[in-house]
Amino acid sequence: MIRVLVADDEMLIRQGLTAILAGEPDIEVVAEAADGVAVLAEVRRTRPDVVLMDIRMPVLDGVEATRRLTRTQAGVRVLMLTTFDLDEYVYQAMRAGASGFLLKSVPREHLVTGIRTVAAGDALLAPAITRRLLEEFLNGPPPGSTTPVLLEGLTPRELDVLRLVGRGLSNTQIGAELFLAESTVKTHVTNLLAKRGLRDRAQLVVLAYESGLLRPGA
Template sequence: MSVRVVLVDDQTLVRTGFRLVLEETGDIEVVGEAADGSQALDVVARSRPDVVLMDVRMPGLDGIEATRRIRFGPHAARVIILTTFDLDEYVLAGLRAGASGFLLKDALAADLISAVRVVAAGEAVAAPSVTRRLFAHYLGKTPPRPQTNARLAALTEREREVLTLVARGLSNAEIAAALFVSESTVKTHLGRILAKLGLRDRVQAVILGYECGLVEIGSDR
């Protein structure tokens, strides 16, 4: 079964480029395009995609609000925010609006394809190098919030380890290899972490990990 994708960007050439890359795969189908957030809502409602590639700055309804409405609307689809480094401030807002991750517009074709497949499978796109740069700017300038750190007291030592690795951007398979456990065990730990901390998804876990200082900005530790 193919992954159904909607492309949302006000630049026709960007949409065309993404379409050509994705449809070369054979297992990804572009089922709609939109030039702004309002059009995106209509296209998503009609085409029922699995994944939406969403630009941030567009005329009319912007990508952040469109993401929020799609994620919490009747035709919920997973959303990947498209960005450039000079739009970093919008990425965190997009993630908090319910996006499953972010991707640079100048990403390699292989990264674009991988991101769509990963998000369609239910995981998040949060590459460590990009994640650190984004969160360093917005979260690294202030110390972890005491009230946020207090929430971690509900976690076991192993759950805290898993959360730290999630915040570093590791996939479930990579976490399983790092901790010498099965991937299903990692999924169980992650489910418990989300439930205990009242988090909606993996991306919110990444944000919390940075806010709590579990990941040291600018390093891989």
């Protein structure tokens, strides 16, 4: 059973999300919260697997709440919900440790799939949000012939895998691209996370672009 906390400052939205999830046999909404401070308190009280987090909330916004959660509650995954794909907080939230992003306008089935995806430890980025995210890297360092400092210590194969993770490929797709077994790809991803002290694939995407290994349009 996936335990979910629903966080949004609008009561009707919280109630609507809770009602949607109530019909899923493998998902249980264990708490609701109207601001970031309440999120932190409810996480400590109910120990959810996934926090469905609005970015813009009073008292403490979703970005800072995510940052504090990822520092103190290692097992909790955060799936951010935003009204606009151009939300200026999207990149900040990803760097804070959010595992995924969805627009509030997504169909019900996408929301449910998104919760299951991040609960399983994978990253989830809505296409429109991905485009916005990549724009943040346009002024970043260009990829060069030498290994960027952020990537020192990674093997050539790990760099290959990281590059494809950054492009949004799944383990199965990466395996097909590199002629590797899916289990081998999963091992490389695990090693990448461990070597860089990262939580999940979302942060690997950040690393791939922030280091200059990838550039938008590559």
